[in-house]
Structures are given as C-alpha cells and as structure tokens.
Amino acid sequence: MSRWLDDPLLxxxxxxxxxxxxxxxxxxxxxxxxxxxxxxxxxxxAGKTTVFNCITGFYKPTQGRLALAHADAAxxxxxxxxxxxxxxxxxxxxxxxxxxxxxxxxxxxARARVARTFQNIRLFAGMTVLENLIVAQHNxxxxxxxxxxxxxxxxxxxxxxxxxxxxxxxxxxxxxxxxGRADDPAGALPYGDQRRLxxxxxxxxxxxxxxxxxxxxGLNPRESAxxxxxxxxxxxxxxxxxxxxxxxxxxxxxxxxxxxxLDYGRKIADGAPQEVREDPRVxxxxxxxxxxxxxxxxxxxxxxxxxxxx
Amino acid sequence: MAAPTAPPRSRLQTALGDAGFAALVTxxxxxxxxxxxxxxxxxxxxxxxPRWSWSLAAVLAIFCARLLAGLIQDWRARALAIPGxxxxxxxxxxxLGPSFSAGALTACAGLVLLALAFPLDARLRQAPxxxxxxxxSDRSRLFALGGVLALFLFPFVMLTLLGPAGSLKWINNYxxxxxIYVMLGWGLNIVVGLAGLLDLGYVAFYAVGAYxxxxxxxxxxxxxxxxxxxxxxxxxFWGVILGFPVLRLRGDYLAIVTMAFGEIIRIVLINxxxxxxxxxxxxxxxxxxxxxxxxxxxxxxxxALFGLEFTPIHRTIxxxxxxxxxxxxxxxxxxxxxxxxIGRAWEALREDEIACRSLGVNTVNTKLTAFALGAMFGGxxxxxxxxxxxxxSPESFTFIESATILAIVVLGGMGSQVGVxxxxxxxxxxxEILRELDFLKHIFGGSFDPAQYRMLIFGLAMxxxxxxxxxGLISTRAPSIFLxxxxxxxxxxxxxxxx
Numbered sequence: 001m002s003r004w005l006d007d008p009l010l011x012x013x014x015x016x017x018x019x020x021x022x023x024x025x026x027x028x029x030x031x032x033x034x035x036x037x038x039x040x041x042x043x044x045x046a047g048k049t050t051v052f053n054c055i056t057g058f059y060k061p062t063q064g065r066l067a068l069a070h071a072d073a074a075x076x077x078x079x080x081x082x083x084x085x086x087x088x089x090x091x092x093x094x095x096x097x098x099x100x101x102x103x104x105x106x107x108x109x110a111r112a113r114v115a116r117t118f119q120n121i122r123l124f125a126g127m128t129v130l131e132n133l134i135v136a137q138h139n140x141x142x143x144x145x146x147x148x149x150x151x152x153x154x155x156x157x158x159x160x161x162x163x164x165x166x167x168x169x170x171x172x173x174x175x176x177x178x179x180g181r182a183d184d185p186a187g188a189l190p191y192g193d194q195r196r197l198x199x200x201x202x203x204x205x206x207x208x209x210x211x212x213x214x215x216x217x218g219l220n221p222r223e224s225a226x227x228x229x230x231x232x233x234x235x236x237x238x239x240x241x242x243x244x245x246x247x248x249x250x251x252x253x254x255x256x257x258x259x260x261x262l263d264y265g266r267k268i269a270d271g272a273p274q275e276v277r278e279d280p281r282v283x284x285x286x287x288x289x290x291x292x293x294x295x296x297x298x299x300x301x302x303x304x305x306x307x308x309x310x
Numbered sequence: 311m312a313a314p315t316a317p318p319r320s321r322l323q324t325a326l327g328d329a330g331f332a333a334l335v336t337x338x339x340x341x342x343x344x345x346x347x348x349x350x351x352x353x354x355x356x357x358x359x360p361r362w363s364w365s366l367a368a369v370l371a372i373f374c375a376r377l378l379a380g381l382i383q384d385w386r387a388r389a390l391a392i393p394g395x396x397x398x399x400x401x402x403x404x405x406l407g408p409s410f411s412a413g414a415l416t417a418c419a420g421l422v423l424l425a426l427a428f429p430l431d432a433r434l435r436q437a438p439x440x441x442x443x444x445x446x447s448d449r450s451r452l453f454a455l456g457g458v459l460a461l462f463l464f465p466f467v468m469l470t471l472l473g474p475a476g477s478l479k480w481i482n483n484y485x486x487x488x489x490i491y492v493m494l495g496w497g498l499n500i501v502v503g504l505a506g507l508l509d510l511g512y513v514a515f516y517a518v519g520a521y522x523x524x525x526x527x528x529x530x531x532x533x534x535x536x537x538x539x540x541x542x543x544x545x546x547f548w549g550v551i552l553g554f555p556v557l558r559l560r561g562d563y564l565a566i567v568t569m570a571f572g573e574i575i576r577i578v579l580i581n582x583x584x585x586x587x588x589x590x591x592x593x594x595x596x597x598x599x600x601x602x603x604x605x606x607x608x609x610x611x612x613x614a615l616f617g618l619e620f621t622p623i624h625r626t627i628x629x630x631x632x633x634x635x636x637x638x639x640x641x642x643x644x645x646x647x648x649x650x651x652i653g654r655a656w657e658a659l660r661e662d663e664i665a666c667r668s669l670g671v672n673t674v675n676t677k678l679t680a681f682a683l684g685a686m687f688g689g690x691x692x693x694x695x696x697x698x699x700x701x702x703s704p705e706s707f708t709f710i711e712s713a714t715i716l717a718i719v720v721l722g723g724m725g726s727q728v729g730v731x732x733x734x735x736x737x738x739x740x741x742e743i744l745r746e747l748d749f750l751k752h753i754f755g756g757s758f759d760p761a762q763y764r765m766l767i768f769g770l771a772m773x774x775x776x777x778x779x780x781x782g783l784i785s786t787r788a789p790s791i792f793l794x795x796x797x798x799x800x801x802x803x804x805x806x807x808x809x
Contacts, residue, residue, distance in 0.1 A: 056668065110670030118668070124661035126804030127654075128789045128797075134651075135658045136669045141651040151650040152643070153386065156434065162791075170793065182793040187803040205669055 002272070003033030004258050007073045009209055009241050010055070010100075010114075015064035017050050017265075024050040025265040028064070032209065032258075034073070037235050037242040039252045039273075042262035043285065048245045049119060051262070052213055055243070056116045057105035066100035068112050070208055110139050115202035116211040119245075121194050125187025129178055129197060132186050133169035136204035141165055172200040176230065192223040199230065203238070210234060212244040216251045224251055231255050253277065261285070325380025333373040340365045378424075387431035394423025461634055465627045474621040481623070483742050485630045486698065490691055491738045493637040495718040495730040497687030500644060502716065503725035504653065505680035506660025506807015508565045511552070511572025512715050515545040515685035517579065517707035519692020524592040524702045525585075534598055538693050545689025546682040548575075553681035557674055572712050579704040591703025598697045600628060629698050636694060640687045641727055647683070649790045656680050657725075657790070660807040717768070721775060723782025724806060732783050737768065 008031035015028040025047040032038045040048050053059040055066060067079045071094070078092045082099060089098040089111060098112040108114050115136075124132050134141070144161030145151030151158045173179040176196040181189065186197060195215060202210055215231075216224050228251055234240050246252045252259065252273070259276040261269040263285040269276045276282055345365040346358050375395075382391050398420030405413025464485060468477035494516065501509045522541035526532045532540070552571045556564050579586045586592070597605065605612045605625035612628075613620035647653040655676045658666050666673055696702050718737055722729030744760045744767070751758050779785065785801030 058664070058667075105667040106670050106672050109668055110672070115670075116668050118665070122662050122665040122668070124658050124665065126661055126787055126799055127657060128792065128799065130791060130793055131654060131657075131789060134791060135654050135666075135671070138651050138655055138658075138669060138671045145650055145652075148647070148650055148652045151652075152646055154646075166791070166793070183789065183795050183797050185799040185803045188800075201669070 002258070003036050004031040004038065005033075007034045008032060008069075009034040009073075010066065010068045010243075011079075012051070012055070013065045013067070015051065015054060015066065016062045017047070017054055017059060018062045023265055025054070025262075028262070028265070028267055030260045030267065030270065032241060032243050034241055035235065035239060036257040037231060037244065037255050038258045038260065039256035040243065040245050040260050040262065041247070041249075041252055046262040047265040048262055049213060050265075052116065052211055052243075052245060055100060055108075056114055056211055057100060057103055057108040061101050064101060068098040068100055068114065068209070070096040070098075070113070109205055109207075113206060113208045114211060115205040115207035115209075117195075117198045117202050117213055117215065119213040119217070121191075121198055123186040123194055123198055123201070126185060128183050129173065129186050129189070130166070130169055130182045132197065132201050133172060133204045134165055136201045137165045137168065137206075140206075168204060172204060175233070176200050192219050195219065195223075196227070196230065199234075203234065203240070207240055210240050210242045212242065212246075214245055214247060216246055216248040219248075224248060227251065228255050321381065325377050328380050329373050329377035332376040333369045336369050336372040337365065340368045344368055382427050382431045384431050384434040386434055387427045390430060391424055391427035394420050394425075394427060396420070398424060458638065462631075465630050469623065469627070474623040478623055478626060481630050482626050484739060486626070486633055487742065488735055488738045489630070489633040489637050490695065491715065491718060491734040492731050493633065493640050493691045493694075494688060494715045495722065495734050496637065496640045496644060496727060497684050497691065498715050498719050499684075499722075499725065499727070499730050500647075500656070500687070501680050501684035502719050502807075503730070504644075504648065504660065505656040505677065506724075506805070507556075507677060507680060508561070508568070508807070509681075509684070510565045510569035510709075510712055510716060511575075512568075512684070512688055513707045513709070513711040514552070514572040514575040515549060515688030516692040516695065516711065517575050517704075518545045518548050518685075519689030519694075520696040520702045520706070521579065521586060521592070521692075522689065523693040523696040524595050527596050528592060528594070533602075534596065534693070534697050535601070538690060541693035542686040542689040545692065546686040549681040549683075549685025550678050552685075553678040557677055569709065569712070572707075572709060576704050576707050579707070586704075589703060589705075591701060591705070593701045595696055595700040595702065597700050598625065598629060598632065629694075633691075633694055633698075636690050640690075643683075644727065652676070652679060654790055661805050717772065721772070721782055723784035723786075723801070725787055725804070726782070726784035729782055729784030740764070740767070 010032040012028060012030045012032075015025055016023065017025040028047075028051060030038075030040075030051075040051060042048050050059065054061045054064070065079075065083065067074060067082075074092070074095060074097050078097060079099075082090050082092065082097050087099075088102040088107070089096065091097070098108075100108055100112060100114070103112060109116075124135060127135070141161055142148075145158045146155075170179065170182070173182055176193075176199070178189075178193060178197060178200075181193070186194065189197060195218075199210075199212065199215060202212075212231075216227055219227060231242055231244070232255060235242055244252075244256075256273050259269070259271065259273050260267060261276060261279075261282050268285055269279045269282045271279075345360065345362055347361050348356050349359050351357050378391060378395065379388070382388050398417050401413045401415070401417030401420055403413070405417055465477070465481045468480045471477070472480065494512070497515075498509065498512045501507050501512070519541040522544045523534065523537040526537050526540060527534065552568065556567050559567055580588055582588075599605065600612045603610070603612050603615055605622070605628065607613065607620040611620065612618075612624055618624070644653075648657070655666065655671050658669075658671065659673060659676055659680075663673055666676070695706070699706075714737065718733045719730055721737065722731070722733035741761065741764050744764050747760045750760050775782075781801035781804075786798035787801070787804045788798055789796060
C-alpha cells in the first residue's frame with residue numbers, strides 16, 4: 001500500500017548535483033506519490049534544498065532525470081521515448097509528461113504546475129496581500145487579457161477573469177484566516193501569517209505538486225497545528241500532492257504519508273513515517289549516535305589511554 | 311387611475327422621451343436667445359429679425375445627441391460613437407458644400423463608426439459590475455480632472471494675461487519644456503519605478519525617436535503624424551535590443567551596461583556621418599503642422615484658415631497641446647497597465663524576481679516589455695523634440711540628460727506618477743526660474759548668473775531631499791487592486807528593485 005511506488009506523480013532518478021568540487025546530492029532516487037504528503041528530511045546541509053531547487057528548476061542538475069506526469073502515472077516506455085525525443089514536455093497517450101531537468105523555472109511553475117515556497121519567506125512585501133495572490137495567477141490572467149491588448153480596452157472577458165482571480169484569492173484568504181488583512185501590505189504581516197500567505201500564494205498557481213521548504217520554521221505550537229491542518233486540507237480537499245522539507249519532527253510524523261531521509265547528499269531511508277522513525281541509520285544520522293553508547297565508548301577510550309600511560 | 315402593472319418601457323422609449331424633453335428645454339432656452347436677432351435697419355431703427363433655423367438646428371442637435379446618449383450608455387461605446395458622429399457631421403457638411411463624393415464617403419465612415427457603437431454598447435453592458443470604489447478615489451479623480459483642465463487652459467490664460475509676445479516664454483520654456491521631461495520621467499518610471507530595472511541610458515531612446523523623425527522626414531518626406539508612431543516603434547525595438555544582453559544583470563552591472571548603451575548610441579550618431587551627419591546634426595527638419603495645415607503667414611496657413619492674425623505663438627500653443635496629449639497618453643497607459651497582469655508582474659519583479667519565477671511569471675518577457683514600453687514613450691518624446699527644435703544633433707543626448715530624467719524619477723518617488731510630475735516641475739521649472747532671478751545681479755555684481763549655479767543647487771537639493779525624504783516626494787505606493795479599502799503601502803516596505 002505505497003502510493004509512491006504504484007502511482008508516482010514525480011519520479012527522481014539518479015539526481016546528482018555538483019557545485020565545482022562539492023557534490024551536494026549524489027545519485028538520488030525518490031518518488032512522490034500522487035495525493036501524498038511526502039516529507040524530505042535530513043540533518044542540516046544534507047542537500048534537501050538542493051533537491052528542491054533541482055525539482056523546481058532553480059538549479060540545473062548535473063545529472064539525472066525528473067519526470068512528472070499529470071493525470072496518472074507515466075509508463076517507463078513513455079518517459080524513455082520523451083527523453084530520447086529531446087523535448088522538454090509532451091502529451092503522451094492522453095497525459096501530459098514533463099522532464100523537469102530540461103525546463104526553466106518559470107515553465108515548471110506555469111506548465112508542469114509545480115509551485116514552491118522558500119526557506120526564507122519571499123513574499124512581495126510592498127504589495128498587498130490580495131495583490132500577492134493575484135500575481136500568482138499571472139498566466140491565467142495574461143491569457144484572459146489577450147496579452148494585455150484586451151486588458152487595455154477592459155473587455156468583459158478580462159473583467160470576468162479578474163473577478164474570478166479575486167474570488168479565488170478571497171477563497172484562499174478565508175481558508176488561511178487573513179481575509180481581514182487583504183488590503184494590508186504583505187510585509188506588514190506577522191511571521192506566521194506570512195508563512196501561510198506564501199503557501200496560499202503558491203496554491204493560487206493551481207499546482208499539482210506543492211513544494212514547501214521548511215513551512216513550520218519559526219512557528220509556535222499553535223501555528224504548527226494550524227499548518228498541519230492546512231496541509232491536510234490541501235491534500236484532501238484540493239487533491240494537490242505536497243512535498244515538504246521540514247525539521248519539526250512532530251509536524252513530519254503527523255502529516256506525512258511518506259518520508260525520505262537524506263544525509264550527506266545520499267538517500268539513507270525511504271518509506272512510511274513509522275518505518276523511517278525506527279530505522280537505525282536514520283536515528284544515527286539524524287538524531288546522532290545514542291548518548292549512552294557514546295558515553296560508554298568515551299569511557300573505555302579514557303580507560304584505554306589511562307592503561308597505556310606509564 | 312394608473313395601470314396596476316405598467317409595461318416596462320423599452321430603452322428606445324426611455325431614450326426618446328428623455329431626448330424629447332431635452333429638445334423641449336432647448337427650444338424654451340433657445341427661443342429667446344437664438345430665434346431672434348435685433349438689427350439696425352437703414353433708418354437706424356432696431357428691428358427684430360427671426361432666426362428660426364438656428365433655434366431649430368440647436369433643438370435637432372440636442373435631440374440627436376441626447377437620444378444617442380440614452381441609447382449608448384457605456385463610456386467605451388460612447389468613445390466610439392462621438393468621433394463617429396462628429397466625422398459624419400463633418401462629412402455631411404463637406405458633401406453639401408465643396409466636394410460631394412469625398413464628403414459622402416467621410417459621412418459613411420462616420421455612420422459606420424456610429425453604427426458599430428450600438429452592438430459594442432450592448433456587449434459591454436453585459437459585463438459584470440465593477441468592484442467597489444475606494445472612499446478617496448472620487449476626490450482624487452476630481453483633483454486630477456481639475457489639474458488636466460488647468461493644464462489645457464494654461465496657454466490661453468497666459469495669452470490673455472501677457473499677450474502673444476509675453477506668453478511665449480511661459481508656454482515654451484515652462485510649459486513645453488517641463489512637459490517633455492514629465493513625459494520622459496513617466497516613460498522611465500515604467501522601467502525604473504515599476505519594474506525596478508535601473509536604466510542610466512534612457513536618453514538613447516529619446517535620441518532614437520528624435521533621429522527617427524529627423525531622418526524619415528528629411529530623407530523620405532514622411533509626415534510627422536506617421537513618423538510619431540514609427541519613432542515609438544523603432545525606440546521600442548531598440549529597447550528590446552538593449553533588454554536582451556542585460557536580462558541577467560543586476561544592480562551596478564545593469565546600470566553600467568545601460569549607461570554604456572546610451573553612450574554607444576550617441577557616439578555612433580557622432581561618428582557615422584553618412585547616416586546622421588555627425589556633430590553638425592540634422593537641420594531644417596519639417597516643422598509641425600496643424601494636421602496638414604502649416605503654421606505660416608501664407609493664405610493657406612493656420613492663421614488665415616481660422617481667420618486669425620498670424621503670430622508664431624500659434625505653433626507654440628499647438629506644440630504645447632501636442633506634448634500635453636502625449637504626456638497624458640503616457641500617464642493613462644501606465645496607470646492602466648499597472649492594473650493589468652503585466653503591470654503587476656513588473657512590480658512583483660521589482661519586489662522579488664526569484665518569487666516571480668516560482669509563480670510561473672516569465673521574467674524575460676516581463677523585463678523586455680518594460681524596456682520596450684519605456685523606450686516607446688521615450689521615442690515619442692524624441693520625435694516631439696525633433697519637430698519642436700527642427701534641428702537635432704548628438705549634443706542634445708548626453709549622459710547628463712539621462713541623469714536628469716533618472717533624478718526626476720528618483721526625486722518624485724519611484725513608481726508614483728504624481729511624484730514624477732512634481733519632480734519634473736521642480737527640476738526643469740527650477741532651472742528656468744534661476745534665469746529669472748536678475749535682481750541677484752544687484753547684490754552679487756553684474757557678472758553673476760544664477761543659472762550657472764543650477765547644478766550646485768540641484769546637488770544640494772538632492773542631498774537635502776535624500777536626508778528628509780529618502781524615498782522621494784511621494785514615497786507611498788498605491789495598490790493596484792483592493793478588496794474593501796484602498797490603503798497606500800508605506801514606502802519602507804516597497805523595495806527599490808535589484809537593478
């Protein structure tokens with residue numbers, strides 16, 4: 001019963017990212033199940049954000065293939081055919097298939113419909129909360145405004161599209177309890193609200209995959225609980241798959257359906273949260289070596305050194 | 311007595327009733343004013359002469375206008391119908407008078423425009439109702455309308471107060487000169503203020519526009535009205551040419567490359583003498599005409615045609631209105647674009663380019679359109695500059711011009727249309743006022759020329775400004791859309807952009 005194996009939305013194969021001599025991620029494989037909340041965890045510097053940046057196109061991977069299939073899982077045959085064709089994306093057998101490693105960052109958001117948030121919040125601070133959510137619907141509005149020409153004349157079609165965009169934004173503001181602050185600048189919101197707004201903004205892109213880089217960082221326990229509820233509703237209500245990087249283990253264990261653990265750029269565990277939590281390699285890498293064992297080792301070392309001394 | 315359920319009156323009935331009432335009122339008013347004329351006859355007696363045709367014409371005109379206004383209610387459809395009706399009337403009068411065929415053709419074209427307004431109105435009326443207006447918007451709208459009206463009346467007021475000779479300086483040196491810089495400031499505001507791309511070579515597009523008109527008109531004899539859009543298109547093209555190499559640059563690097571671009575254009579104009587005649591420039595560029603009627607003292611000149619006494623101020627006033635309309639066009643387009651996805655994308659780009667890309671905004675296209683549109687308005691201003699001076703040379707397009715325009719944008723408050731206009735008035739008007747301060751000669755001696763100190767004064771003013779109002783005259787940002795309340799965004803939250 002593992003959706004990430006049966007029906008992967010995104011499959012990452014052999015992802016390697018080198019920065020000069022430093023290999024941040026090496027030969028990394030993972031699958032993101034359709035309709036799952038997948039957590040990517042690991043100690044600081046393990047290469048989680050690098051994987052994120054490769055998926056969302058902000059880095060061009062040194063090696064590897066990142067195949068994303070809308071609607072339902074693509075066959076290996078189709079993915080190979082697309083890889084050989086040299087194209088970035090194609091519609092094969094009625095489903096849209098994307099090779100993310102070949103696409104530019106904005107194309108990944110606009111065409112492959114992968115939206116993301118950032119570790120250090122990147123809202124448009126000088127624009128209002130509502131404007132932030134409207135900018136996220138740029139491509140749909142751009143089409144409705146006839147690449148600005150119809151928009152200049154303010155045609156009914158453009159007006160309807162703008163009204164629909166505002167309605168969508170209002171819907172999201174109600175869900176994240178920010179409707180009262182719609183006309184305030186985003187930069188004036190408290191930190192926790194900014195985090196939620198950034199998630200709502202990413203959701204306004206109308207994604208199939210939402211990538212969240214440490215969404216719970218800096219949140220108090222109450223806000224963390226709200227976040228957990230929001231992530232669940234995004235999965236269940238909107239049917240959007242979520243991939244998140246997170247250090248807050250309580251959040252990870254509560255919401256995720258699937259956990260992937262990275263350490264020093266390599267995958268060390270992959271499975272359901274319960275399995276991963278009990279994996280000795282994860283405990284060793286992520287939580288450090290057991291305290292007691294460490295103390296015993298240190299004591300025996302001291303005893304050995306003391307015995308050697310004349 | 312009244313029918314229990316009166317059938318709803320159709321739009322036509324309502325409009326007819328309304329128009330009939332308006333016609334009745336017109337008749338009542340025009341009856342004593344227009345329908346009679348007193349004249350002295352041979353015996354010096356005052357006799358009343360009936361002039362029913364005038365009254366009838368007024369009644370008919372009001373009836374038709376009111377009927378059309380009742381039937382066509384959307385302002386955009388009216389914008390189509392009014393010129394259509396005017397063209398039809400002009401064509402009709404032409405057909406009755408000098409040339410029947412040309413007049414009939416014009417009248418038909420006008421009637422077609424008028425006819426098109428009806429289906430357009432019907433379509434537009436089905437559109438959803440616009441969102442609620444903010445509390446302050448009516449007042450600011452009134453203020454803007456008053457300002458525009460004052461600008462339109464300015465030359466006439468000056469003319470009546472100071473006469474043709476005395477008002478020339480005010481209309482030309484203050485009016486036209488300031489408006490050129492207002493327009494340039496508004497054009498650059500798109501690139502620097504909205505998109506946050508620091509452009510130190512804006513004068514290049516001004517030069518492209520000016521040389522476009524100069525060369526096209528002197529070489530091929532193309533009229534100004536055709537050259538004006540061409541100059542804009544050519545400048546926009548050069549904007550894209552500049553945009554491509556600087557797409558990946560930010561901050562200081564962007565500023566240096568744009569500055570170099572401005573210098574390259576100028577140096578090419580100096581050295582490519584076959585093309586641009588080098589330092590000598592291009593002279594005897596055709597002067598502006600009143601839609602084909604030249605401003606000369608001849609019989610077929612503007613003054614003779616309208617039965618006025620010839621004075622050179624007519625051309626200056628026309629130039630004033632021309633640049634006023636161009637500047638207002640720049641402003642209207644910019645304000646509209648700010649409320650469209652492209653304008654919001656520009657501002658989002660200024661706020662955070664990475665976030666823009668994560669939301670699927672094509673930053674390449676967004677930057678290029680900003681460069682192209684900003685350049686286009688620079689090109690329009692350049693063509694106007696050439697037709698005003700009827701001489702262009704590379705001397706007019708030095709780096710100091712770019713710096714002045716940028717200073718206007720920064721001083722005004724980046725992104726604020728009103729601020730930019732105020733800064734242009736202060737900077738360009740300030741220079742002109744320095745020339746007026748002759749009384750200072752009595753204090754500092756005869757050789758003192760205050761205009762020589764303008765750079766010093768501007769430098770000081772800039773330093774003072776940056777201490778007291780570091781974000782410019784108008785530092786707040788007006789949101790492009792709002793749900794309930796339109797609240798300005800504090801300047802400290804708005805980013806200046808990365809370039």
